[in-house]
Amino acid sequence: MKILELNHVAIVVADVERSCSFYSRVLKLTSLPRPAFDFPGAWFRLGVNQELHLIGERGESVTAGPRGNHFALQVQDLTAWEQHLRNVGADSQPKKQRPDGAWQIFVRDPDGHYIELFTPPA
Numbered sequence: 787m788k789i790l791e792l793n794h795v796a797i798v799v800a801d802v803e804r805s806c807s808f809y810s811r812v813l814k815l816t817s818l819p820r821p822a823f824d825f826p827g828a829w830f831r832l833g834v835n836q837e838l839h840l841i842g843e844r845g846e847s848v849t850a851g852p853r854g855n856h857f858a859l860q861v862q863d864l865t866a867w868e869q870h871l872r873n874v875g876a877d878s879q880p881k882k883q884r885p886d887g888a889w890q891i892f893v894r895d896p897d898g899h900y901i902e903l904f905t906p907p908a
Contacts, residue, residue: 794829794837795857799897802826802842808895809838812876813859832859848898852879856892858902864889867903 799805806828809815815830818837826842850856861867864881868891871878878893887907892900 792836794839795832796839796841797897797899798841798844798848799895799899800842800844801896802828802840804896805840809840812871812874812893812895813901814870844897850894850898850900852892852900852902854900856900856902858890858904861903861905864891864903864905867891 806817809828809830810817815832815838818829818831820827820829828840830838830840832838868878868881871891871893876893878891881889881891883889884904884907888904890902890904892902894900
């Protein structure tokens with residue numbers, strides 16, 4: 787028995803339409819077809835095989851942060867992302883370097899979920 791890969795990350799959001807706008811406009815994710823569940827939501831492509839699943843009707847507050855609950859997306863050009871985030875007025879923190887040499891930026895979605903954009907150590 788072994789785990790093959792991470793298939794998807796699911797987060798609960800208050801307003802699916804608002805979150806879809808953020809994930810498509812700010813993070814430039816591509817939407818995917820979603821099965822006809824009996825609750826609101828949306829799916830997006832993350833990289834090649836992984837997905838982000840938004841689940842609507844969040845009722846409780848989000849507890850997240852750079853040192854807490856978050857998910858990380860490896861990117862090619864963090865400087866370009868930094869400029870893009872500035873251009874779209876995203877709620878993001880300045881680029882910083884981790885102790886292992888990787889560079890990272892944290893951006894916050896409309897519900898308060900944190901997403902790390904990073905480039906690995908050289």
